[in-house]
Amino acid sequence: MTRSPLRRIDRYIFAQLSLSLVLVTAGLVALIWLTQSLRFIQIIVNRGLSPLVFVKLTLLLVPSFGATILPITCFIVVVFVYARLSGDRELTVMRATGMSDLALARPALVLAALVVALCYWLNLLLVPQSLNAFRSYQYEIRNQIAAFLLEPGVFTPVSGNLTVYVQSRDTQGGLQGILIEDNRQKGASATILARSGQLEVTPHGPLVILEDGSREQVDPRTARLDVLTFHRNVVNLAETAKSIATDNMDAASESLSALLDPPIALNAAERAKWLVEAQRRLSAPLTAMSFTLIGLLAVLGGKFRRHGGLLRPLSAVAVVTMLVAIGLGVNNFAARSLDLLPLVWIAILCPGIVAGVLLFIPRRFAAGRLPETGRAH
Numbered sequence: 001m002t003r004s005p006l007r008r009i010d011r012y013i014f015a016q017l018s019l020s021l022v023l024v025t026a027g028l029v030a031l032i033w034l035t036q037s038l039r040f041i042q043i044i045v046n047r048g049l050s051p052l053v054f055v056k057l058t059l060l061l062v063p064s065f066g067a068t069i070l071p072i073t074c075f076i077v078v079v080f081v082y083a084r085l086s087g088d089r090e091l092t093v094m095r096a097t098g099m100s101d102l103a104l105a106r107p108a109l110v111l112a113a114l115v116v117a118l119c120y121w122l123n124l125l126l127v128p129q130s131l132n133a134f135r136s137y138q139y140e141i142r143n144q145i146a147a148f149l150l151e152p153g154v155f156t157p158v159s160g161n162l163t164v165y166v167q168s169r170d171t172q173g174g175l176q177g178i179l180i181e182d183n184r185q186k187g188a189s190a191t192i193l194a195r196s197g198q199l200e201v202t203p204h205g206p207l208v209i210l211e212d213g214s215r216e217q218v219d220p221r222t223a224r225l226d227v228l229t230f231h232r233n234v235v236n237l238a239e240t241a242k243s244i245a246t247d248n249m250d251a252a253s254e255s256l257s258a259l260l261d262p263p264i265a266l267n268a269a270e271r272a273k274w275l276v277e278a279q280r281r282l283s284a285p286l287t288a289m290s291f292t293l294i295g296l297l298a299v300l301g302g303k304f305r306r307h308g309g310l311l312r313p314l315s316a317v318a319v320v321t322m323l324v325a326i327g328l329g330v331n332n333f334a335a336r337s338l339d340l341l342p343l344v345w346i347a348i349l350c351p352g353i354v355a356g357v358l359l360f361i362p363r364r365f366a367a368g369r370l371p372e373t374g375r376a377h
Helices: 005-047 051-059 062-087 090-096 101-149 241-247 256-260 268-300 311-336 342-373
Strands: 155-159 162-169 174-182 190-202 205-218 225-236
Touching: 005 051, 005 062, 005 101, 051 101, 062 090, 062 101, 062 268, 062 311, 090 101, 101 268, 101 342, 174 205, 190 225, 256 268, 268 311, 268 342, 311 342
Parallel strands: none
Antiparallel strands: 155 162, 162 174, 174 190, 190 205, 205 225
16 A cells, blocks of 8 residues: 555655754754843853853753743744745646645644644643742842842842942951841831841851841831941841742732632722733734744735745744734733723734635635536536
């Protein structure tokens, strides 16, 4: 029994598409990873942390990069591979064997379906888990290196609500001329001054043991300045995990069930952002299919040109770029008004449906009429 030549052609096109997708996606992810990881290099180099810390921290961001660019790289690969096949006259030969546009597009549609499934796995499972791990690991590193961040003569922001200044520091952790601006308690900001102190690293974070100093704080009820002098005081420089969870609740790192049922503690604007993120996470993978159909319409639709043409592929690139911008705008508008939430799905599904109708429906009807008008006995 001989194998069908159509399946052999499908495998031939699919192999080129899948290989190109892996290479292009890997290259773009590596480029984005490199640009985004530059902000961590200074901490690793200047603070003497292991390169493995840098690798582990930045690799936790890779799944989110992949989920974002996979639909775009799928579109790029489809346009490039089919344009090359057209330029090499391979599509002309395939059409001469009786293959329809639907048959030619089948490998790309299968690839797009696999990309949609992969994006759903990334968006719904892997990305939230990796971002949660990233935040936890970043919290651990921040507390570990807080002791190393203190530089003499520099106001050092140990965290978003804690700034430390030391006049001098020795190798044994001794500090001289200490000033601490502590805003970790809302409505109870305090300025702490001390003549000297000792820095100690503990499992619960770095501690500064202050000696001969004062704590100045404005009473929120009376607006009077309260000054408390002390001979010895201990300040923990570590930021608590509770404060991080409260102040930096990020919808991108939450599970889908949490997004669909936002915490009551969130205000109306934040709750809207969570609901929009849930719909975006459910709809975004489908952009891979829509973008693929737009690319197929550009390379398979229209009249054949002997020397090929760049107008249709470039038009498809412009359309996809516009759709990406529209998607970002729709998400922002929906976050302001939940009545616009259906636009998130419309902006993703409608372009693909229109491209599919323009590419396949008229040609299938025309192909169905040919046998009746051209039948000969």
